[in-house]
Amino acid sequence: MVAAACFGVDSRLHDEIARPAAERGWRLAITLTPTAHRWLKTSGEYDRLTELTDLPVRSESRLPGEPRPHPDPATFLFVPASASSTAKLALGIADNQALTVLCEALGNPQVHVSVCPQLSETQAAHPAWPSHLATLHAAGALVTPVSYDQPWTTVLDALPVAGTHQP
Ligand SMILES: Cc1cc2nc3c(=O)[nH]c(=O)nc-3n(C[C@H](O)[C@H](O)[C@H](O)COP(=O)(O)O)c2cc1C
Numbered sequence: 001m002v003a004a005a006c007f008g009v010d011s012r013l014h015d016e017i018a019r020p021a022a023e024r025g026w027r028l029a030i031t032l033t034p035t036a037h038r039w040l041k042t043s044g045e046y047d048r049l050t051e052l053t054d055l056p057v058r059s060e061s062r063l064p065g066e067p068r069p070h071p072d073p074a075t076f077l078f079v080p081a082s083a084s085s086t087a088k089l090a091l092g093i094a095d096n097q098a099l100t101v102l103c104e105a106l107g108n109p110q111v112h113v114s115v116c117p118q119l120s121e122t123q124a125a126h127p128a129w130p131s132h133l134a135t136l137h138a139a140g141a142l143v144t145p146v147s148y149d150q151p152w153t154t155v156l157d158a159l160p161v162a163g164t165h166q167p
Helices: 009-023 034-043 045-050 083-091 096-103 129-138 151-156
Strands: 074-082 112-117
Touching: 009 045, 009 074, 009 151, 034 045, 045 096, 074 083, 074 096, 074 151, 083 096, 083 112, 083 129, 112 151
Parallel strands: 074 112
Antiparallel strands: none
16 A cells, blocks of 8 residues: 555544455555655654554654565555656656555556546646556556545555455
8 A cells, every 4th residue: 555645644544444355354454655654654644554564654764774575566556646756656656655566566467457547627638647557547546636625534445355465
């Protein structure tokens, strides 16, 4: 699971995504963008997330001599996905740990990738936005927008059934 710095992520990620996913049987490997990490650390949501998983909640790359802290997930859920990070994913710009794991998963037919952008009308009006969505669709990603005023939990329904989608 990957989360970016979108409105509400600092208060909704645990209750609307992470805990319901854990309750459905998912083992959570959570990676945050650097900005989302800062927001969740400040709000206290980061500590709540760590209680849902045996794996570290990460936002930074490992050192070259360190072991990889997460297994390779068979399913990626990127929610909420900011306009910025969604654009970088479509372009293959892996300039932080969250985008590194997403860029490596996108295009791998063995891996399910769900991307859930949350953005304003002005952000969606960027001339490159339609082509970013087209790239993600062509790569086989499931794109399911989320919004500021609707519960995010419904995006879990579109994931493969936990425990049945093996790498
Ligand atoms: C309070 C606040 C709320 C924001 N909400 C959103 C949002 O819902 N969607 C979005 O695309 N960007 C939003 N932004 C802008 C992103 O945080 C900004 O583009 C940031 O660089 C995204 O970084 P990240 O994708 O690496 O997490 C918001 C910014 C602030 C300060």
